[in-house]
Amino acid sequence: MKRELNINHLTRVEGHGAVNIVIENEMLKEIKLRFTEGPRFFEFITRERLYSEIPKIVSRICGICYVSHRLASSLAVEDAFGVKVTPEIELLRKLLVVGEYLESHALHLYFLALPDYMGYPSAIAMAKDYPNIVRRGFFIKEVGNRIMKLIGGKTVHGENILPGGFKSVPSVDDLKKVQEDLHRVLPEIKATISLFDSLDYPEFNDPHELQMCVEADDPLSFGDKVTLSDGTVFTKQEYELFVEEKVSDYSTAKCSTIKEKPFLIGPLARVNHYADRLLEGTKKQLFLLKNSFPSSNSLHANLARAIEILEFALRGIEITEVLINASPFKGEVPVAPKKGTGFGVKEAPRGTLYHRYSFDDTGRCVSANIITPTAQLQAVIERDLKSLVERSKEASDEELKKRAEMLIRAYDP
Amino acid sequence: MVKIGIMGLTGCSGCQCEILNCEEAIYRLIEKVEISYFPLAQDNNSFGEFEILFVEGSVTTEEDERKVKEGRERAKFLVAVGSCACYGGVQSQRNDEASLEEMLLAVYGRKELPVKVQKPRAVSEVVKVDYELPGCPLDKRQFVYAVASILNGVKPFFPKIPVCHECKLSETECLTLKGIPCQGPVTFAGCGAPCTASGVGCQGCRGNCDFPNFEEMVEILKKNGLSTGDAVKFLKVFRGYQSKEIKLSEGVVENEKGA
Ligand code: SF4
Ligand code: SF4
Ligand code: SF4
Numbered sequence: 001m002k003r004e005l006n007i008n009h010l011t012r013v014e015g016h017g018a019v020n021i022v023i024e025n026e027m028l029k030e031i032k033l034r035f036t037e038g039p040r041f042f043e044f045i046t047r048e049r050l051y052s053e054i055p056k057i058v059s060r061i062c063g064i065c066y067v068s069h070r071l072a073s074s075l076a077v078e079d080a081f082g083v084k085v086t087p088e089i090e091l092l093r094k095l096l097v098v099g100e101y102l103e104s105h106a107l108h109l110y111f112l113a114l115p116d117y118m119g120y121p122s123a124i125a126m127a128k129d130y131p132n133i134v135r136r137g138f139f140i141k142e143v144g145n146r147i148m149k150l151i152g153g154k155t156v157h158g159e160n161i162l163p164g165g166f167k168s169v170p171s172v173d174d175l176k177k178v179q180e181d182l183h184r185v186l187p188e189i190k191a192t193i194s195l196f197d198s199l200d201y202p203e204f205n206d207p208h209e210l211q212m213c214v215e216a217d218d219p220l221s222f223g224d225k226v227t228l229s230d231g232t233v234f235t236k237q238e239y240e241l242f243v244e245e246k247v248s249d250y251s252t253a254k255c256s257t258i259k260e261k262p263f264l265i266g267p268l269a270r271v272n273h274y275a276d277r278l279l280e281g282t283k284k285q286l287f288l289l290k291n292s293f294p295s296s297n298s299l300h301a302n303l304a305r306a307i308e309i310l311e312f313a314l315r316g317i318e319i320t321e322v323l324i325n326a327s328p329f330k331g332e333v334p335v336a337p338k339k340g341t342g343f344g345v346k347e348a349p350r351g352t353l354y355h356r357y358s359f360d361d362t363g364r365c366v367s368a369n370i371i372t373p374t375a376q377l378q379a380v381i382e383r384d385l386k387s388l389v390e391r392s393k394e395a396s397d398e399e400l401k402k403r404a405e406m407l408i409r410a411y412d413p
Numbered sequence: 414m415v416k417i418g419i420m421g422l423t424g425c426s427g428c429q430c431e432i433l434n435c436e437e438a439i440y441r442l443i444e445k446v447e448i449s450y451f452p453l454a455q456d457n458n459s460f461g462e463f464e465i466l467f468v469e470g471s472v473t474t475e476e477d478e479r480k481v482k483e484g485r486e487r488a489k490f491l492v493a494v495g496s497c498a499c500y501g502g503v504q505s506q507r508n509d510e511a512s513l514e515e516m517l518l519a520v521y522g523r524k525e526l527p528v529k530v531q532k533p534r535a536v537s538e539v540v541k542v543d544y545e546l547p548g549c550p551l552d553k554r555q556f557v558y559a560v561a562s563i564l565n566g567v568k569p570f571f572p573k574i575p576v577c578h579e580c581k582l583s584e585t586e587c588l589t590l591k592g593i594p595c596q597g598p599v600t601f602a603g604c605g606a607p608c609t610a611s612g613v614g615c616q617g618c619r620g621n622c623d624f625p626n627f628e629e630m631v632e633i634l635k636k637n638g639l640s641t642g643d644a645v646k647f648l649k650v651f652r653g654y655q656s657k658e659i660k661l662s663e664g665v666v667e668n669e670k671g672a
Contacts, residue, residue: 012453036527038422038471040423040473040502044511053647056616060502060549063425063428107430122451122457124439124443154608156430157618159608159613247521252526254521
């Protein structure tokens with residue numbers, strides 16, 4: 001008996017995707033996660049452009065995690081030209097990332113994921129019965145937006161984020177406002193953690209053989225190394241030697257593996273890895289939860305997101321304190337082009353992100369390579385879908401589709 | 414209830430995110446209209462008749478083309494949102510420099526993909542567009558104003574004056590005078606000039622204002638340190654098919670030599 005399941009248009013995910021599942025005689029025959037997005041040729045359109053144009057162009061890869069793309073490309077440019085930024089610029093960048101995570105994770109949690117668990121088609125529909133819950137999502141998102149607008153210049157695609165730092169920096173008053181906002185959002189974030197801890201996550205424990213994230217002192221830092229859960233640590237220069245990208249014959253996203261295996265990235269991989277290094281304030285919340293970390297249930301990526309925004313908001317408050325004391329400070333260091341190749345690795349909200357550029361001696365881009373979380377997630381989502389289907393053969397088509405969608409949304413590829 | 418739709422073609426979803434950032438407006442909107450199609454934010458989507466259909470992204474695949482044509486048939490008003498939909502977006506900036514095959518080979522190492530790919534085009538190059546709200550992303554105040562106007566039977570109107578006008582209004586010191594490359598003089602205002610306010614020259618994300626003088630613009634950019642070639646590339650980033658208007662006379666191009 002042959003059973004075919006097709007989800008032709010995944011909804012409530014950024015981008016366009018489809019899933020095809022074929023089961024024959026109770027055996028899983030085929031699983032394909034297809035990204036059907038049109039290509040945008042970033043590795044080609046950056047060529048011949050001056051280094052100063054690069055962050056602006058690649059920012060447009062994603063409107064939700066543009067800060068990460070802008071920073072990863074700026075880090076790569078600085079790496080190529082041997083530029084070192086000041087500790088204040090580094091802190092301001094981290095504060096910007098706090099904004100990005102608040103907005104991206106809140107969008108994900110409340111607008112993309114939560115409707116599934118609450119039984120609604122969208123957050124907008126949910127707002128009729130749960131106006132305060134939806135407002136909470138909007139509020140956390142708004143605080144993130146304000147930070148991005150303040151530091152970046154616009155909420156989406158802020159042009160003030162450049163190689164070498166920022167053309168202008170926030171005033172002491174602005175930083176105090178950010179601090180107040182972060183204090184005000186803390187109770188909402190804690191409520192978010194409780195809400196996501198209380199949801200009914202289907203039992204789904206198929207340990208991830210390999211997990212990956214940036215290696216640094218804390219999850220907000222931009223390290224130069226990447227760590228794998230099997231103990232391997234590799235440098236950003238070695239990234240392409242570990243993460244192997246293949247062009248897929250059914251998806252427009254490339255598909256990555258490490259040592260021929262799918263690997264987990266993103267909030268769950270990060271919280272699993274950084275659990276011991278979280279701030280005391282975050283750890284205290286973690287003790288109160290009924291779920292625990294490290295976890296191998298991919299759906300717990302949602303709870304991990306809620307924990308990350310608490311961690312980041314707390315770190316954001318510390319950062320504003322340091323910056324207020326350091327004010328006024330310079331936002332920019334000079335950048336002078338030279339021939340060479342630079343690498344930028346960063347944790348984007350959805351997972352590790354990699355940018356590499358080579359420049360000629362006038363600072364014009366000769367070649368580029370960008371490895372996005374989407375490409376790296378394709379294989380691990382397919383692996384998860386496989387194990388989901390194998391466990392839920394009794395489920396009706398309708399039910400199976402629903403579970404598959406929930407799983408994919410937990411990754412938000 | 415009248416129905417509205419929000420469709421995403423090939424883009425970054427930044428414009429749809431900006432729409433989702435209009436919290437109060439969304440609450441007011443859903444009292445009056447039904448958002449019957451918005452795949453980024455909901456799963457109960459129906460592709461029926463629309464009073465207004467907003468389209469984000471450029472037409473880059475056969476599927477994009479099919480979707481937007483079908484959308485056009487069902488929509489009373491079709492509004493292109495963002496510079497991808499209005500001009501072709503950043504992805505179309507090298508359309509005149511390379512063939513589709515060349516781009517595919519460079520990025521994917523092959524000439525064909527599992528979807529049928531075309532060179533990125535603006536929505537108006539494929540179907541009739543009633544209104545355009547450019548920007549990368551679009552400006553959310555303009556979105557709210559456009560929706561309110563159309564639903565009330567008023568034509569939304571945005572004068573195509575240059576961004577410089579908004580610097581004057583917000584009393585931002587002119588960057589061009591400080592030697593910083595800025596595209597404000599040839600760019601369609603409406604954003605409130607947030608970039609120049611942070612000290613970064615306008616990057617031209619909203620496309621052409623009326624009667625842009627590119628020749629003069631290139632001369633000014635050259636004074637501020639760019640070569641002719643880099644100035645033209647800088648101008649092209651967001652302008653998509655509008656870049657065709659960047660025609661320079663012999664003299665300007667001549668200067669490039671040795672630059
Ligand atoms: S116009 Fe800009 S923000 Fe909007 S979809 Fe295109 S790239 Fe994204
Ligand atoms: S900064 Fe740019 S946009 Fe503003 S007035 Fe000067 S040239 Fe015009
Ligand atoms: S100032 Fe220029 S680049 Fe900035 S938002 Fe306005 S049009 Fe776009």
